[in-house]
Amino acid sequence: EVQLVETGGGLVQPGGSLRLSCAASGFMFSDYDMDWVRQPPGKGLEWVGRFRSKNNGYTTVYAASVKARFTVSRDDSEKALYLQMNSLKTEDTAVYYCARTKYCSGGSCALDSWGQGTLVTVSS
């Protein structure tokens, strides 16, 4: 069974930093692109960033709203995905989800497994 478990959320002051972790199990983690998605309380979903698998170039891509402040990394030996968040703003307050991408013939095509999420609150 595919499992994704996020940890590391909490309360942080504006301008502060936080590191989220996502522990994966039940599948060959190294074969998949992995994403972060966030959802502010009571609002919709926002795609945050991706770390592609080695087969897909082992590169990262980010949403414009977090580029230069957030960094996605991964450790395939530990089956873990990370999100380093710096220079946090109040608008970064959200539940952060780790998600696995589904591979289709043309590349990654959907998010087929999700963690339960971890809440990050940015407030003074």
Added chain:
Amino acid sequence: AIQLTQSPPSLSASIGDRVTVTCRASQDIRSELGWYQQKPGKAPKLLIYAASILQSGVPSRFSGSGSGTEFTLTISTLQPEDSATYFCLQDYNQPWTFGQGTKVELK
């Protein structure tokens, strides 16, 4: 970034009704769109990918159609457990973007 506009923002329907949700893209995204269901306090769940392919384990009352800029999610016979918010997500290019969601409630 590609914008996705869902309609309606919310709807109320009865058990057994046919329900349709629409997602319109700001540019041609071929068939590179998926639909997700989210219940309160839970993570989203993939229902449909590549516009019309049913994800394994998802009931057959859910279906998707469309290509280009217009897409539709249909629930053929609404069940009590279908009360949720539904989101579309385009995977045509980066950054991936979501629609704003459609809340489906039971009458």
